[in-house]
Amino acid sequence: MAYFNEEIETMPRDELDALVDERIKYTVQFAAKNSPFYRKWFRENNINPQDIRNHEDLRELPIISGKVMRERQPPETEEFEFKCTDWQDVYTIHETSGTSGVPKSFFLTWEDWQRYSEKYARSFVSQNFGPGDRVVVCASYGMNVGANTMTMAAQKIGMTIIPEGRCTFPVRIINHYNPTGIVGSIFKLLRLARRMESEGLKPQESSIKRLIAGGESFADESRAYLEEVWDVPVYNTYGSTEGTMCGECYQKVGLHVPEDMVHLDVYDPSMEKFVDDGECGSIVLTTLIPSGGKAGTLLLNYDTDDTTVVVSRDQCPCGRTHMRIMNPEREAETVWVAGSPFNRVNVEQGVFQRENMNYITGEYEAFLYGDDRETTLRVSLECLDASRCDRELVKENFIKSFLQYKPLLSEAYQDGAFNLLFNFTEPGGLEFYRVKGRPKRLVDRR
Numbered sequence: 001m002a003y004f005n006e007e008i009e010t011m012p013r014d015e016l017d018a019l020v021d022e023r024i025k026y027t028v029q030f031a032a033k034n035s036p037f038y039r040k041w042f043r044e045n046n047i048n049p050q051d052i053r054n055h056e057d058l059r060e061l062p063i064i065s066g067k068v069m070r071e072r073q074p075p076e077t078e079e080f081e082f083k084c085t086d087w088q089d090v091y092t093i094h095e096t097s098g099t100s101g102v103p104k105s106f107f108l109t110w111e112d113w114q115r116y117s118e119k120y121a122r123s124f125v126s127q128n129f130g131p132g133d134r135v136v137v138c139a140s141y142g143m144n145v146g147a148n149t150m151t152m153a154a155q156k157i158g159m160t161i162i163p164e165g166r167c168t169f170p171v172r173i174i175n176h177y178n179p180t181g182i183v184g185s186i187f188k189l190l191r192l193a194r195r196m197e198s199e200g201l202k203p204q205e206s207s208i209k210r211l212i213a214g215g216e217s218f219a220d221e222s223r224a225y226l227e228e229v230w231d232v233p234v235y236n237t238y239g240s241t242e243g244t245m246c247g248e249c250y251q252k253v254g255l256h257v258p259e260d261m262v263h264l265d266v267y268d269p270s271m272e273k274f275v276d277d278g279e280c281g282s283i284v285l286t287t288l289i290p291s292g293g294k295a296g297t298l299l300l301n302y303d304t305d306d307t308t309v310v311v312s313r314d315q316c317p318c319g320r321t322h323m324r325i326m327n328p329e330r331e332a333e334t335v336w337v338a339g340s341p342f343n344r345v346n347v348e349q350g351v352f353q354r355e356n357m358n359y360i361t362g363e364y365e366a367f368l369y370g371d372d373r374e375t376t377l378r379v380s381l382e383c384l385d386a387s388r389c390d391r392e393l394v395k396e397n398f399i400k401s402f403l404q405y406k407p408l409l410s411e412a413y414q415d416g417a418f419n420l421l422f423n424f425t426e427p428g429g430l431e432f433y434r435v436k437g438r439p440k441r442l443v444d445r446r
Contacts, residue, residue, distance in 0.1 A: 093107055124247075214237040
């Protein structure tokens with residue numbers, strides 16, 4: 001059984017909790033001393049940083065949103081108020097993707113990079129990657145941190161990275177370099193598999209031994225189908241410029257949170273309280289710095305706009321003791337109809353019902369229309385061959401799966417207040433193919 005940092009990753013729960021409290025205390029004091037934003041924030045909220053000594057004290061602090069970050073940087077302010085180190089200590093500057101507004105700026109020191117890359121190194125090792133593995137990274141090498149962090153992590157464990165950046169690389173890359181793994185989204189990896197088959201290379205017969213699906217949340221059904229197509233295990237990772245970087249181990253029973261480097265809580269905004277393990281809520285994270293360490297940008301009680309559930313804080317079958325969470329979902333991809341929420345992942349679950357995959361590629365997009373009285377969800381599906389697609393079977397499987405655990409939505413469907421329409425297209429017929437950028441698969445047009 002392999003670990004990247006066995007002492008930390010298998011630390012008994014009581015010792016791990018004590019280490020977390022120690023780092024919370026130091027991080028809060030570092031923020032008060034070095035962050036222009038937090039100095040003012042503590043003063044305006046009548047908070048004495050010396051009083052914040054543990055996890056429970058941290059929970060008493062206000063929640064910080066992405067909107068607040070954007071309001072504390074140029075052009076809204078003269079300086080980057082979340083930057084908490086001198087310019088000579090800033091190693092790189094990064095921005096979030098900006099999909100939910102103006103990009104947020106982050107300043108990383110070399111220490112930050114060491115911590116970020118260790119998080120990914122732990123995930124790689126927990127997924128049975130090691131020296132000699134060759135991994136194609138289909139993630140952008142740019143202002144986002146993911147691809148560069150994985151590349152640094154690979155150096156720490158003796159892996160070789162093939163830095164393609166996109167999953168549209170030539171099939172010869174697989175034939176020539178025999179990579180053992182690929183990092184990419186579910187859909188990128190499915191498209192790659194189809195392209196390989198069209199060029200005479202079956203994915204199941206390639207050198208690939210495991211895949212990592214990152215970049216966006218996905219349904220269990222789409223993961224299962226991807227595993228079938230490639231005949232290898234598919235592991236989940238969740239990362240962000242803010243520094244989350246959680247990874248699923250080979251047991252696939254939740255994503256491990258590197259608790260010694262990032263503190264994760266789950267908050268219910270509507271009830272304005274933190275929820276118990278097993279309950280769904282927004283991910284609230286806090287950067288953790290070891291005593292004597294530094295950070296270019298740090299966050300305290302930061303709302304990531306993603307939701308999850310804490311699965312367990314007990315020891316994992318893999319031996320690791322750090323808490324595990326469910327695959328996070330973006331709040332921005334959640335809509336409400338008839339008093340019931342559903343996420344893009346719920347739509348994807350309906351699409352990837354196994355029988356459906358005999359007729360469709362898995363590519364889809366969904367649009368909401370209507371008002372408070374009547375709402376319609378139109379689901380567009382790309383067919384392998386539209387003339388031979390069993391449309392009624394696909395519709396029936398989708399509806400059964402989609403409404404199965406949504407009693408309010410199911411009732412609205414039966415009453416005619418919620419409608420489901422289906423559109424079947426030939427390959428390349430979906431709207432997002434004509435739009436640049438990442439496909440938006442659930443669009444609210446109400």
